[in-house]
Structure formats: structure tokens, C-alpha cells
Amino acid sequence: MPPPSHGNTFTRRRFLRSAGATLLALASGVDGLANGSMDIERMRTLMIERYGRDGDVALDAWLGLLRDLKDRSTADRLKGVNDFFNQRVRWIDDIQIWGKEDFWATPLETLAKGAGDCEDYAIAKYQTLKRLGIPGRHLRMIYVRARVGRSDLSQAHMVLGYYATPSDEPQVLDNLLPTILPASQRSDLSPVFSFNSDGLWTGGGSPSLADPTQRLSRWREVLQRMSKEGTL
Template sequence: MRQEFGSDGLRELEDWLALLDRLQAAPRDAQLREINDFFNRRVRWLDDSRIWQQEDYWATPLETLGRGAGDCEDFTIAKYVSLRELEVPESMLRLIYVKARIGSSRITQAHMVLGYYTAPSDEPLVLDNLVTTIEPAGQRTDLAPLFSFNGSGLWAGGSSQSRADPVARLSRWRSVIDRMRRQGFIQGG
């Protein structure tokens, strides 16, 4: 981290690891709130073209913290990985692609949030970088789900039934998983 992002990047990594250590025994609601707040406070939203000189790049948590900037996918991936590090079961987490309505207009844009499910068919809580409070999906009338995924499945719309292997179907997800594996954050497949 120091070699790639200097002493500032190393400091961000140390703060993140200290947070993960502190939250190991914390109640689940505290884990969700503090992970959501950590990334929403520490990471500045910037477009991938400005950060990575690419149209769409999914960064690992180390890359996001090292740059101190990311877009919605980067916030979501960092929160997902953090909660997995806290041993939140993968079945309780999904990265959700949505259409987000901008303000009170009819204009929408593609956006990604993290959903926390107490059960696969339950309404998720939404962890987001646009609306920083964690709210049930039903209260987020500005979001329309398109599909969701995690390391185990890919779901269409609000379906609770997995349709496909996300690692095989989503090349950017496969790429970020490979980089996280090389960085030592995930094991195996």
C-alpha cells in the first residue's frame, strides 16, 4: 500500500483495518452503520475517467482507499468486502444495480448500492453513498432495482431466485475479485 499510494494510503489502510478489528464483536446494526459511514466520509466521489482514465473501472477497497476517491461501484464493493471481512454471510449481501432518480426530476442514472438482507426474500436495507442513512429499500423511492449479485448468484430485478453465476457473467466483477485475491483479501473462488 505504501509503495502504490504512499504514506496517506497506508494510513487509510491502517484506519480501515483498525475499524474492522474494532467491529468484530459489534452488533450487526453497528457494523452496517460504521462501515457505511467510514467509506462515505473517507472517499470522495469522482468519475472513473478522472480517477483511472477509463470509462468504467471497478476498484478494490485498497485502490479506493489509496486514491481516496471512487464512484458508486467502488463505494459498494468496499462496503461489501468490509462486511464480508466481518463475517457477514454472503447470502445477506448483494450489490444492486439500480436506476437512481436525480432529485425531484424524472432524470435517472445508473447507480450501484449495497443491499443487506436478513433473509433472501426480505426487503433489504440499502447502504448508499448518495443517501448516507441506511434505509429499507421500500423507503428509497428514488431507486428502481435492475439486477443484483454477490459471489454466489445473479438476480433479475427484485427476484429472490438466483439466475446465473455472477463471476462468469460479470467481467468487471471477475476482474475486481482477481485483483482482491492478489491483494490477499479473498481466498479461492
């Protein structure tokens, strides 16, 4: 989702309509994310075939980030990953990047393009932090309504939340602001629902046993593509 200053207030009003529709979809799931070993040569071959030198550079940058942060503290890993994607990825709408109204990209797809929207930032940060050893139960992608400036207008948006414990308020990793802040300091955001590979939560945190890979078709699709490219 573009920063409010871009003046593009409701161009993605269909974002939440689309998300709500996919919540009703039932389909076969796929295995959740895992921290297993990566087949780097397979990843490199695929990225070069798809994106040429841009793909090779994107993969090296991502692998370098993993190396640089692997022995750092959780706080350093959160900040490092948040800064990395916020600085390397330009916000551009899906239709301009992929020719589709709503496309959820893998971290390497986003880096190879050098562009993405709010879902792409959140997915890239989520998967990269999992690769750095942060358990998925501490991370959730959160759909929110983001208030535009000082007005009463809002737009659909996605952020990543880090929960030190299930009962803690999340730290919010966002492409709209460079600083990671606790949710209580983001009064501009109103949660709608959140999810990860293990579950789905409504509103501010009511638990659900729903399998998000069955309810969110785009999440299922991006997991499948990450599996094929070797980043799971």
C-alpha cells in the first residue's frame, strides 16, 4: 500500500474486498514454512533464468543479509530486515509490476523487481526473519486500515507484527515508517485480521483454528512458489 503522502487514497479499495473473498475460499493446503537447508545453486539457476543479472544480484543481496544477521540479537535482526527491504524495494502497484490486480510475490521476486506493494514487504520480512531463526509463532502478517494523514480517511494496508510472547503487543514492521514501533504507538493503524503459516486471528487478536493456507488462496500460491524456488 502506498504511503498516504502519495495521494493514492483508495486506489486499492479492492484490497480488503479481495482478502475477504479469499477467506471464504476452500482449497487444499501446503506445508508451512520451514527453516531447512537451502539449495542455493537451484535458487541461482532459477533466478538467472527468470530475471537475468537482476535475479543473480537479488539472490546475492538476500544471502548476504542472512549471513550478516544470523548471529545477531533478535532486535538487530528485526531492524536489519526491516531496513533492508524498506531501502531496497520501491512501492509500486501490482498492476504495474506484474500486470495483475493483486499478486503476492516471494522475497526473491520482490528483490529481483526492486519493487512491491505492502503485502510484498510483509511477506519478504516474514520469510527472511524465519530464515534467520525467529519462530513463525512470533510473527504475523496483519491486515489493517491505515489512516491517511490527519483525516478520517483510511486505506487497506498490510504490516508485519513481531510478538515476543503470544500475549505481548506486537512490534510493527512497516514500509510506511522506517522505525519499528509497538502497536500502541501506531494509532494510525486499525487491525482487521492477522495470519501466519500456523493460524489466523480476527480483529485485535481473537484466535481461530482456521488453516490460512486453505482460507487465503494468495498465501497458498506464494508458499508454493517459494517452495519451487527453494526459499522455504
